[in-house]
Amino acid sequence: MERIASFSVDHNVLTPGLYISRRDANVTTYDMRFKKPNTGDLLSNAEMHSCEHIMATLLRNSQHKDAIVYFGPMGCQTGFYFLFDNEKMTDAEAIELLRDTVKKGAIFDEPMPGKSPIECGNYINLDVKLANDCLSFYANIIESWRVDDLQYPKA
Numbered sequence: 001m002e003r004i005a006s007f008s009v010d011h012n013v014l015t016p017g018l019y020i021s022r023r024d025a026n027v028t029t030y031d032m033r034f035k036k037p038n039t040g041d042l043l044s045n046a047e048m049h050s051c052e053h054i055m056a057t058l059l060r061n062s063q064h065k066d067a068i069v070y071f072g073p074m075g076c077q078t079g080f081y082f083l084f085d086n087e088k089m090t091d092a093e094a095i096e097l098l099r100d101t102v103k104k105g106a107i108f109d110e111p112m113p114g115k116s117p118i119e120c121g122n123y124i125n126l127d128v129k130l131a132n133d134c135l136s137f138y139a140n141i142i143e144s145w146r147v148d149d150l151q152y153p154k155a
Contacts, residue, residue, distance in 0.1 A: 004019070004068075005022055006021060006022075009031075009152050010035040010152075010153075010154070010155045012037075012038060013153070013154070013155050014031070014033060014036070014037050014074075014082075015035050015036055015153065016020070016031070016034055016035060016036060016079075016141045016152060017033055017107055017141060017142065017149065018032055018095065018098065018141075018145050018149070018150060019031040019033065019141050019146065019150055019151065019152050020091075020150045020151065021081065023086070025092045026085050026086055026087045027069055027083055027084070027085060027086065027104070028080040028083065028084055028086045028091070029081055029082070029083050029095070030077060030081065030083075030084075030094065030098070030150075031074075031081065031152075032079045032080040032081070032082055032138070033043050033078055033079040034079040034080070034134065034137070034138050034141075035078040035079065036080050036130075037076065037080075038044060040147045042077040042078060043073075043077050043078065043079070043129075043134065044077075045117065045122075045125060045131055046126070046127055047049070047130050047131070047134045048077060049122065049125055049126055050074040050112070050125075050126050050127050050128065050130045050131035051073075051080070051105065051130075051134050051135060052071070052072060052073055052080070053112060053115070053120075053126055053131070054105045054108050054111050054112070054113065054128070054131045054135070055071055055080070055102070055105055055135070056071045056072075056113075057100060057113040057114070058101045058108075059071050059082075059097070059102055059116050060099055062097060062100075062101065064084075064089050064093065064094075064097050066085075066088060067088035067089035068083075068084055068085075068114045069077040069083035069084055069088065070082070070083040071083070078119070082094075082098065087097060087153045091115055091147045091150060092119065092147055093149065095142070095145055095146070095150075096099060097138070097144070099115070099142055099143065102135050102138050102142065103135075103138045103139050103141060105131060105132070105135035106135040106136035106139050107132065108128060108132060108135075109128070110128075111128075112127070112128050112131075113124070118143075132147075
């Protein structure tokens with residue numbers, strides 16, 4: 001069986017940041033790594049879910065909403081995947097969009113988007129303050145991130 005690309009990343013040297021995970025035709029996948037892998041320091045289910053609701057809402061209401069393909073959590077609980085149409089948005093624009101969106105999420109003070117049993121199958125564990133804290137931490141990590149920084153670190 002063919003080994004998938006994400007299993008080829010050396011998680012022992014991977015640090016929080018923003019990386020190109022893959023490019024498939026016109027879709028680019030970013031690895032938004034919030035936590036250092038293999039440390040046991042994972043995002044909680046509530047942190048992941050809360051960040052997901054706020055980030056997805058802000059991204060899909062941004063000026064680049066037509067370029068957004070997907071935003072969602074990693075199964076390993078260390079971050080998120082962000083997929084975008086690279087014919088509609090460049091890497092530089094994607095970094096700026098994420099930087100801006102994460103900053104907005106860090107100070108988001110409105111009711112949690114999608115926090116009802118009609119809108120979400122697990123609306124109970126959503127918390128704006130948890131998302132604010134988590135996104136504030138990540139905003140500091142990617143504050144000066146550039147296109148040249150999008151490559152995974154080597155061992």
